[in-house]
Amino acid sequence: MNVEQANKLFLDGILALSRMEQQGLRIDLDYIRAKNSEINQQIQSLEREFTNSKFYKEWEKSRNNKTVNIYSPVQLGEFIYHVKKVKINKETITGQGSTDEETLKQLGIPELEILLQIKKLKKIRDTYLEGFETEQVDGYIHPVYNLHLVKTFRSSASNPNFQNIPKRDKEAMDICRKAIYPRPRHQLMEVDYKQLEVRISATYCNDKKLIEDILEGDMHRDMAEKIFMFKYNPNEPSHKVLRSATKNGFIFPQFYGDFYKNCAVNLTVNWGKLPRFGKWKKGMGIEFEKGNLADHLIKNGINSLDTFTEHIKEIEQEFWNIRYFRYAKWKEKWYAEYLQNGYFTSKTGFTYSGLMRKNDVMNYAIQGSAFHCLLWSVIEITKAQVKEHWDTRLIGQIHDAIVLDVNPEELDHVVDVVRCIMCNDIRQTWDWISVPLDVDIEICDVDHSWAEKHNL
DNA sequence: GGAACTCGCCAC
């Protein structure tokens, strides 16, 4: 594709997105206000519990009559690292001792669990519930979508940001998404492109093994078996846990250009709940079959993060030098081309120029092109909506997914049209997409909130 | 008193 086509995509795109913005999403203001005061009570009581603790008293004393702000990372860092002399394991970007969730959890101080719970509730209240309330007009929010702010030529969203509403944390998801409703007598539906970025990367690098794995393999399972040295059994819950550890702690980071040292920490410390320092002992870590992860790894000759890191180093080499060696070759070629020209052009016709790190050069075109598939679909679905006079509306967009407010009588037809546009029509128009595209569809019952999605 | 920065955390 060329630059004219890229320009047209964004021009049509911004028109479709502004229609989306104008449509808006209905929110339940009564729920938001009730939930807000419930959270206020919870925070008050947790704050009381925290400020009565020994930990807090000591913190207060150390500040010589200056007041304590329990929400200040600076003050907390000073107390933990300078007063209590805890050894710094993780630094912030400016070299201060980190006080993020992971770090505080590792300290094993029970009072800090209270503080973390308060912070989680504040995040839900201040960013999401109050954000919705601030931005609403007559019970509807109208998130703004931008196409001119992101260096990869993706979109961003604001006022409120509809692209970062909690999903993985069950409690936060439930509270926040219960605020979002379809119009009366309608239902919310979300259509996600399956593995969109991976499929687009396969279109760029044309790696046979990667395409084969996307279509009929299971790379997460395969790599989990190598990393944790076991034979995968889908009926064993602990095997499923290690599969998702591999997916989120190895496969995704590797595709973004991470390296084995971070992955080793990810897999064992963050996912396996094993200690970062010292030798692992029996009974440590998450459950694995009839024992714990440490028991299993020790049996296989791995008894610390250091030895595990060496193991991951070998697996990383096999991953890029053998399994996906064509992908690795493409990366080198793509990067060399950038060094030569000072820019590169995506399959969707966008030119990326300026000073970029190696990982940026690998990621930007793929991330952008993947989003452009979604944007193309948004434009075409909007056209169908207008042409066929749907009552159904497109109301949101999250990089590789769309959210619709569906009239139940139109549901079957809308699903057919959306599927056809997102999986078939796009490949007719953009023949450079060499890998089949597929979608996942989730739906909520009529008049139910966005917290209650289920598979269609 | 506002701009700009830092930190942390939510999404893909």
Place this chain on the structure above:
DNA sequence: AAACGTGGCGAGTTCC
């Protein structure tokens, strides 16, 4: 040699 990409946003803090 370097070391996972893109954003928005709230609260705390510092600078001017």
